[in-house]
Amino acid sequence: MGSATEKFRIVIAGGGIAGLATAIALRAPNRQITVLERSRMLGEVGALISLQPNATKIVEKWGIDKFLEQAEPMPDRTFRIYNVEGQMVRKMALEKETFGADRMLYHRQDLHKGLLDAATSPDLPGPPAVVRTSSPVADCDPEAGTVTLQGGETLEADLIVGADGIHSEVRTAVLSEERRAIPTGISAYRLLIPFENLKDLVLPEKMIESKAIEGSTTMIMGHDKRVIMGPGRGGKVFGVVALVPDEKMNEESSTSSWVEAGSRQKLMESYADFPDWLKNIFAAAPDIALWQLRDIDPLPTWTKGRVILVGDAAHAMLPTQGQGASQSVEDAEALRAFFKNVPAAGTGSRPNADEITSALQSVFAARYERASLIQLYSRQQARPATDGKTSNTVTLDPAQFMKYNCDYEGAEDWLARQRAKSSE
Structure with missing residues (x-):
């Protein structure tokens, strides 16, 4: 158990959207957050990306509007499907009143910069995150709570978050085997x-x-x-x-x-x-x-020791539902929710291993089934090209799945809903 002068040390491997969203979500007094990014962070790839209503609701609660407004997001309230003759065959509304928030379209570079500015701003609660560029992770010891960089430097942490993408090195450490992207x-x-x-x-x-x-x-x-x-x-x-x-x-x-x-x-x-x-x-x-x-196929676990995987490292998915970034935001919100009382009041500034493990298991329990189903449906929507990639089938139609995706109020609420269903 740490003394009152010691900070809760958090290392996040990966400075993309998942890593920066996690850095924002975990900011709190007496926490030291370090983000390790392999690139020089000269700018994200130029492509459009969306935050769906389920994620927009979350970032609005984080109070980072002033950072994201600079990204010039566009509300997208309608999804239309046309055939090759140019005739509209289906129209689905994404009204704010239906799901509690808008689907917002961003340029990926602008969203990334907005999240980076928020993570490192002195204007949010807790110390700003420190982002170290050109710092690729070579290895991780989940039980010891250490991350080793390719240059040989080793960092110790109370909590390690693997947000290092689809080719994650941290994932290999968590699973004790390599799982390649498919x-x-x-x-x-x-x-x-x-x-x-x-x-x-x-x-x-x-x-x-x-x-x-x-x-x-x-x-x-x-x-x-x-x-x-x-x-x-x-x-x-x-x-x-x-x-x-x-x-x-x-x-x-x-x-x-x-x-x-x-x-x-x-x-x-x-x-x-x-x-x-x-x-x-x-x-x-x-x-x-x-x-x-x-x-990637659903993993057997996302967590081991002091480590948890988030974003593409945990559940990389096809873009057919536009949920990749939004699921990363949901992961970050779950970490925020289950670490809000870690360490426990009166036990010092640094959590012990049991506190970390317990909180990580709660995050995994709240996120795994939902993220895996969205991952599966994203693959299924790409049929026939993805036929044979999975033996499971989702029976919801697109409108039903849109409701499943967007009617989300956070990890704690999700767990409460699941418990209520199981007791019926």
Whole structure:
């Protein structure tokens, strides 16, 4: 048991969205939070990303609005699905009144910067997090509570959070074996288009009437392919992700890097059966990136000793529901909830091993089933390309699953609901 002068030491491996959200969530008096980021943090990849209502509700409670407002988020209150003829076949509302918050679209760089500014700001409760860049983790000892960097330096911590992504080193330490990311049979082209480039395009009449290109997320489906589009940066840019089954690709996609260049000509060939108006949107993009989508199977555990995994390290999932970042925020909120009284009052400033283990088990119990189901459904939505990747099936339809995703009020409430269901 530590003395009253010792701080509760928290080390977070990974300075992406999951790591920074965790740093914000765990800030409190007498806590020392260090974030270890492998890169030089010169800027996140340029792509659009969403926080769904389940995550927006959480970050609003954290009081970081002034940091996120600088990111120029756009509320997205409608999800529309079109066929390849440009006819709307389904419309789902994402009204704030339905789920208690908006779905917000961000440019990934801007969201990352907003979270970084909040994590390191002196204006939030507790000492600011210290972010160390160019600090890749090489090893972790969960029982001893140590993290070793590639340069050989070892850091001791009372709590270690593995937020180091889909290729996590901390995950290997927790599981005592390596779990590699799995190619899911789908590749994705990513386009980020200035809105100015789209103003003279001729789009299907019904799409223009619904203003789908201006104010909501739009999905075009057909021929085992899909395109998801939406606005960002206050309407300055338009993001497009085009998903293609690997066997129907016209170029090699063997990398999971988001910055690998893609061929515009090969993208056009993959969408040859789609109408010209969609290909005109592709043609308006200044450049095109291509990456192979990967996820991981549900892990047997996320925690060992003083360590827990969060975000992609714990439950990497496909982007078909747009829940990846939101599930990372949910993980951070769960840590905040179950560590709010750690260490226990009157027991010193540093928690003992039993307190850490107990709190981590509560986080895992609150998060595992929910995150794993969303992970599974994200994979299932990518069928037929992902057929054979799992033997389980989710029977909810998209509207039901949207309610499951978004009707969420935090980890403690979730556990209470589950207990109430089991006692019925």
